[in-house]
Amino acid sequence: MAYTSDQPRTSVTLPSDTEIVIERTLQAPPAVVWSAWDSADHLGKWWGPDGFTMTTKSFDFRPGGQWRYVMHGPDGTDYPNLITYLEIDEPNRIVYKLGGDVESEPVNFVTEVEFIVLDDLRTKVTMHMSFPDKEARDFVIREYNAAEGGKQHLANLEAYVNRLDHGREQHEPVVVARVFDAPRSLVWKAWTRQEHLARWFGPKQVELSHCSLDLRVGGMMHYCMVGLGCEEHWGRWIFREISEPDRLVFVVSFADRQGNPARAFFDERWPLEMLTTVTFSEHAGKGKGTLVTMESEPINATDEERGVFYAGRESMRGGWGGTFDKLASFLANNKM
Known part of the structure; x- marks a missing residue:
């Protein structure tokens, strides 16, 4: 099954009962795209679906390191989250696990993020989420609107890296x-x-x-x-x-x-x-x-x-x- 956004560069597919794959081609250089992922300061300015803000509690970007943060929804709901980094291969790949902590949201899955260089000005980002079973996958789609949220997530990434690339970060x-x-x-x-x-x-x-x-x-x-x-x-x-x-x-x-x-x-x-x-x-x-x-x-x-x-x-x-x-x-x- 596939969902296509109003932006043709974005797609969400469900290749199996335990997977969600989100892809978007960003109009931004590969080095700039990677830089949006490797610091809490950058991540806090784009991470998440539309309307969400975020507070980082701790951040350690290395294999085995963890990122603990709280997402603040536009309706006032707070979502505690924990990410554990499993693999970091700059500038090609990041693998992390979301969940696994009693204080975080009741979700648990592994995401592999690939950064594919198309040319000097375009980068394809693929987020491949793997769940322990179909029930866990369907839960995030049903309760958290994960398909729509995934599209918004990468659209927000592109908007942010475009500001970085054009030197406009200070004037959001x-x-x-x-x-x-x-x-x-x-x-x-x-x-x-x-x-x-x-x-x-x-x-x-x-x-x-x-x-x-x-x-x-x-x-x-x-x-x-x-x-x-x-x-x-x-x-x-x-x-x-x-x-x-x-x-x-x-x-x-x-x-x-x-x-x-x-x-x-x-x-x-x-x-x-x-x-x-x-x-x-x-x-x-x-x-x-x-x-x-x-x-x-x-x-x-x-x-x-x-x-x-x-x-x-x-x-x-x-x-x-x-x-x-x-x-x-x-x-x-x-x-x-």
Whole structure:
């Protein structure tokens, strides 16, 4: 059986009752790909499915060494994990065992990771997971959504090594993720129907007095946010990519009443344009649901504007956190 992701470079296959194989061709040099695996600092910036973060307790990268860490799910669930490294053959192969500790998650399998050089700029990564029996394999697929999680895992690896390769690690996008207790098709509708957006979009204690949506590449969402003091702040999205039901990409700007981009009311040094990517994926963890991940970064910005943007990272996360609270309430209380 095979699962193919929306990215044709990724596949998940089940060659036998006790195996899962995940493959992806990364657009990155082999040395850069290997470097993402050999330190806790690098691993902590990409390891795991979408929306997960991680805390390393201890890390010893050598045959017989162990990596003890906790995965933090976007729904707040913690997953203690233990990896024991069985073989390290730089730059070709890593073999490790996951599990085998009473304090870790109830899974136990061996993974062989192969790094195959295709050329100077492309590396094929294959993760071959072997389980003690069919029940153990089926358990991680059923309880942890391992097939979808595996695809997200290697996609996150590629995104990270691309930043490393282009020297952009120090400027990671602002990321906000949340798991919603609703099917992905309904969450997509909430983001792509004007009548729905008008009822939930915007930070807490803010409502939209105007919302128009032209959902097409090059189209615009134009809106006006009204706060408690009745002040009006206009904004706009210009759509660059619409891939139902997986992904929206748009350029965000403050705006005037006519929809022209405008400087932020709170700081003239705020970037005029921000590239925002919103992805919708099945939650690869307990409880299922739909994981929505928002990433934002400045574009066409000066060094000063970029500095102001990243200095406001926590404020942005707070604003989007309140917006996601409103979306969760909307999904729970409205039929679509």
